Amino acid sequence: MKKISFAFLVLLCTASQLILAQTQKGHTNTNKFKQLKDEFATPNSQHSASGAPGTHYTQQQVDYDMDIVLDDTRQRLSGFEKITYHNNSEDTLEYLWLQLDQNKLAKDSKSPDIEIDTVDPLYTPATFAKKFIEAPFDGGFNIEAVQQSNGNELSYTINRTMMRIDLPKPLASGKTFKFEIKWWYNIIDHTIDRTRSGYEHFEEDGNKLYVIAQFFPRLAVYDNVEGWQNMQFWGRSEFALEFGDYKVKITTPKDHVLNATGVLTNPKEVLTKTQLKRLNASKNSFDKPVMIVTQEEAEVAEKSTSKETKTWHFNAKNVRDYAFASSRKFIWDAMAVDINGTAVMAYSLYPKEGNPLWEKYSTRVVAHTLKEYSKYTFDYPYHKAISVHSKNQGMEYPQICWNYGRPRKDGTYSDRTRDAMIGVITHEIGHNFFPMIVNSDERQWTWMDEGLNSFIETLTELAFDKDFNTGNLPKDIVPYMGGDQSNIAPIMTQGDQVYQFGPNAYTKPAAGLYLLRETILGQKLFDYAFRTYSRRWMFKHPTPEDFFRTMEDASGADLDWFWRGWFYTTDVCDIAVKEVNQFRVTDKPTKRILSMAKELGVPAERIRPGLFLTTDEISEGEPEKIEDIQLLTSYLEKKYKNKIAPEIPSYVYEIVFEKPGGLVMPIIAEITYEDGRKKRKTYPAQIWQKNDREVRKIISSTKAIKSILIDPDLETADVDTTNNSWPTLKKSVFDLKKEGFKTQQ
Amino acid sequence: MHTSIKLVGLGLFFSLSVAFSNHKYYMSLMQIDYVQEQQALQVTVRIFVDDLQTALNAVGTAAVEIATDREPLEIEKRYRAYLNEQLSFEVNNRKKNFVYLGKEYEENQVVFYLEIQEIDSLQSLRIKNTLLTHALNEQENIVKTKAYGKNKSVVLTKNKSKSLIYF
Incomplete structure (x- = not known):
């Protein structure tokens, strides 16, 4: 083969000389496998090159002590919060930024202004009036005081959904700053205006079900990635928040059932003896939920309205946000979940309108979710997770989330409603892990x-x-x-x-x-x-x-x-079988090798004996089968003298894969042989490293190949599967379906 | 937040809000293949079941549930009528009717099989597709065609419901 190799070299040199005759234009590395050095931020002592927090990683902490009042008659929420800001960064801060999410609903909010309008084909009187006649909802924070603990007013500036507080003196690294804010706002009907926080009004009994979140001015994140993360809240991109400890008191009507982020510290004051007894029993019920407030009790409660109030006390450690749900309509059930030896509580709160779907699934899905997520991440570190029924939204907060899934009025429900509910509860409970604990920047x-x-x-x-x-x-x-x-x-x-x-x-x-x-x-x-x-x-x-x-x-x-x-x-994934060529093996020099030899002036008889793969027609005197080629059989006999020789393959194929899609992906080829047996071969994505458009593989087998199918299990998101088969399917899916419909009729 | 692109109620869209949604697209996919040997345009239309239900209930008089145990027996009739209302085809500048072959439910989608017959050659195809756009503002109807070995595609929306494709 030496002579032939030399011949190749000569050919190559001639070709490259030809190309050199023109002035070449260069290019940068556009290989799909090029490292992401240009796209990635440079590693530093806070975010290390391994992807772990760096040796100088810091994070701010913000603690809140809040007194909240829910006014059910006027649908108004008011609060007084004492904030302790810990500057754990190495920087000195001149100001603090807080998020005022409620201002997205203020009369002068710019969120509606950036919505692109289209004329709807049909308006109901309600949607028409809302859009063209009625005044916008009077939402947004009313800030009554921003002050230091000694009562001194603090200078602040509101930029729509963000508020800057100018510090009386710069806050040095390692120092804390304490201040207070007093506020109130009108609560919106979230089922009409489609906001994450608000109430639903139940026409039949006149009651409201509150799901309250993003309800207090809270600190924005300060870090060495964004500085202050103070991008406006337009309504879609969610939150970036600091961890901290919360002490929260929430005052509600006396007949409300409430739950919230954190540990309830005064259960005896807010729960009845019966409820407390049931709650204790639920802590040992690992197989099924225990009713804390039954449907019968909730139905009695919704028939009257208490003028008295009560105050719920919660303590939450190391959470990034705070939310609660409250209504006199709530049914409450609970069960314990064993997370690697620690009991965590799974709760559900729902009105009778959620039943019988909710009593059957909600709490069980919460329990299942906590267990499964713990397997893939870490043991769920909080003491509880709550699923709250909400008419038409799914939304997550630490330890508590709102979920949809409402049966028909007659209590029946379709599989779709059930599965959507199971899906959304799994999703929102799952958010306890991402981003409530693995706390990424949602705004970005x-x-x-x-x-x-x-x-x-x-x-x-x-x-x-x-x-x-x-x-x-x-x-x-x-x-x-x-x-x-x-x-x-x-x-x-x-x-x-x-x-x-x-x-x-x-x-x-x-x-x-x-x-x-x-x-x-x-x-x-x-x-x-x-x-x-x-x-x-x-x-x-x-x-x-x-x-x-x-x-x-x-x-x-x-x-x-x-x-x-x-x-x-x-880019999309699209990988195709372009062609499949079957070769036979011969020991007679093929046309290809002969013409190469001739071009180089090498006489045919000087071509070294060898094996050739060819599609040339078989000629007189050539071995018909591979087993008849002595050159090969004698080699194998010698090599495997006292051992079992491997089977000689009768078939050799060249498969040409092409890649019309821009994505690189492994090639998963399912080969079906003439006897019906199937074999799967996966070529790693790196096969495309040197040729991004087309690659060839030569494979041998003892049996003839009947067909080849790429990505048989639809694993790679291939956008065009019509080019995935060889030979090309004669009957399309459409033809088969058409026949099927005909036989049905 | 669990997905944020669902329209609730007729003609009302809140692109910045949370919503009830089992799926995350407002999209239908129409694949049109010209099969010369059969002199036919084979049309496959995929639509999300809940979107189709919303749309049917926006135009119909009696509210229906589809792909549940409450699906009315005469649903095929309603499908045929709806598709005839919302789709029309002109092949080589001539209006052509389509044959409704059948439908099947595939997970949360409904797949319709339609055929335009007696097409001995294909020079141009004018498609009008207003599926769901009358009820869902953000609906995108993707039309993909394949003829003479070439793929062409267009996206039809509420504001642009027709397209003329040359082959």
């Missing part, structure tokens, strides 16, 4: 909590019911990814700028992580790395790089190509 990156949470939600739902339609699998994201590019943004886009929010920030990251776990890394490597990320950043503020880097650092896989394609671009 929606996907960091929604995407990661939707991913673990998917695993949890599949553990609950392996056939559950999660909507988050790679096949589910195909319609979005294969859609109109002008309406798609990369996942790595700030939340307010994202087109198609749901698929972008929830489904695509979830489907991508599912793909990474099941198809690329494997469950073991993935789970170790994902758990490492979760534990490293518990009660801390991770950035996207911290996630990407940890996943690589802990799994030993270079995944820059995957992050680049899936998270930083809108």
Whole structure:
């Protein structure tokens, strides 16, 4: 073969000389596997190169002591809060920024102004009046006092949903600053205006069900990533918040049932003896919920209105936010959950309108979710998790969340309603892990909590019911990814700028992580790395790089190509079988080799004896079968003299894979042989490193190949599966369906 | 927050709000393949079940539930009528009717199979698709065509419900 190799060299030299004749234009590295050095922030002593918190990582702490009054007659919430701000950073601060989320509902809010209007085909009188006749809701914070504990007023400036407090003197590193704010606001009907916090009015009994959150001025995050995270709250991109300890007193009508973030410290004052007894019993009930307030009791309570009040006391340690739900309509059930030997309580609060669906599923789904998430992350560190029934929203806060899922008026419900409810409870309870504990910046990156949470939600739902339609699998994201590019943004886009929010920030990251776990890394490597990320950043503020880097650092896989394609671009996966060529093996020089030899002036008889793969027609005197080629058989006989020789393959194929899509992905090829047996071969994504468009594989077998199918289980979000088969399917899915419909008729 | 793109009630859309949603797209997908050997345009339409239910109830007189045990027996009739109202095709500048072959439910989607027959060649296709856009402002109807080995696609919306494609 030496002569032929030399011949190749000559050919190559001639070719490159030809190319050199023109002046070449260079280019930078555009390889899909190029490292993300340009995209990633440089590692530093707070966010290290391994993806772990750095040696100088710091985080501010903010403690709140609040006195809250819920006025059920006027739907008004008022509060007095004492805030202790701990400057744990190494910087000196001249001012503090607070978030005033309620101002999104103020009369002068700019959120409605940036909504793009379209003329609706039909308006109900209510929607018409709201849009064109009625005055906007009188919402937003009324700030009555901002002062130091000694009563001295503090200078402050409100910039819409953000408030800056100018410190009387700069706050040095390691120091604390105490101040107080007094405020009130009108509570909105969240079922009409579709806000996360508010009440629902029940026409039949005249009562209200309050789900209250984002209800107090709270500190923005200060860190060395954004400085002050004081981007405005337009309504969509959620929150960036500091951890701290809360002492909260909430005054409600006496006949209300309330629950909230934190440990209830005065149960004897606010619960009846019967309720307390049942609550204690529920702490030992690990298999089924115990009713603390029954439906019968709730139905009695909703028939009257108490003029008296009571005050609930809570203590919450190390939480990033605070929320509560209150109503005289609440039914309350509870069960204990065993999280690796620690009992955690799962609660549900719901009005009779949620039954019989809620008593059957809610608390059980909470328990299941806490257990499953703990497996993939860390043991749930709080003492409870509450699912509150809310007409038409799902929303999460520390230890408490609102969930939809309401049966029909007659108490029946469809499977869709049931599954949507199970899905949303799993999702919102799951948010306790992301972002309530692994506390990413939601204002900047929606996907960091929604995407990661939707991913673990998917695993949890599949553990609950392996056939559950999660909507988050790679096949589910195909319609979005294969859609109109002008309406798609990369996942790595700030939340307010994202087109198609749901698929972008929830489904695509979830489907991508599912793909990474099941198809690329494997469950073991993935789970170790994902758990490492979760534990490293518990009660801390991770950035996207911290996630990407940890996943690589802990799994030993270079995944820059995957992050680049899936998270930083809108490229799609499309891999095709372009052609399949069958070869026969011969020991007679083929036309190809003969012409090469001739060109180089090498006489045919000087070509070294060898084996050739060819599609030339078989000629006289050539061995018909591979077993007849003596050159090969004598080699094998000699090599395997006293051993069992491997079977000689009768078939050799060249498969040409092409990649019309921009994403690189493993090639999963399912080969079906003539005898019906199937074999699966996965070529790692790195096969595309040197050729991004087309790659060839030569495979041999003892049996003839009948067909080849790429990605048979729809694992890779391939947007066009019509080019995934060889030979091309004669009968399309459409034809088969058409025949099916005909036979039905 | 659990997904944020769902319209509740007719004609009301809150793009900055939370919502009841089992899925996260406002999208239908229409695949049109020209199969020369069969002289036919094979049309597959995929629509989310809850969106279709919202849309049917926006135009119909009697409210229906679909793909549940309360689905009315004569639902196919209603589907045919709805598709005939919302879809129309002109092939080579001539209006063509389609044959409704059937439907199936696939997880939370309904898939319709339609066929436009007797098409011996394909030069142009004008599509009008107002599926769901009358009830859902953000609805996008993606139309993908495949003919003579070439793929073309358009996105139809409430403001742009027609498209003319040349082959």
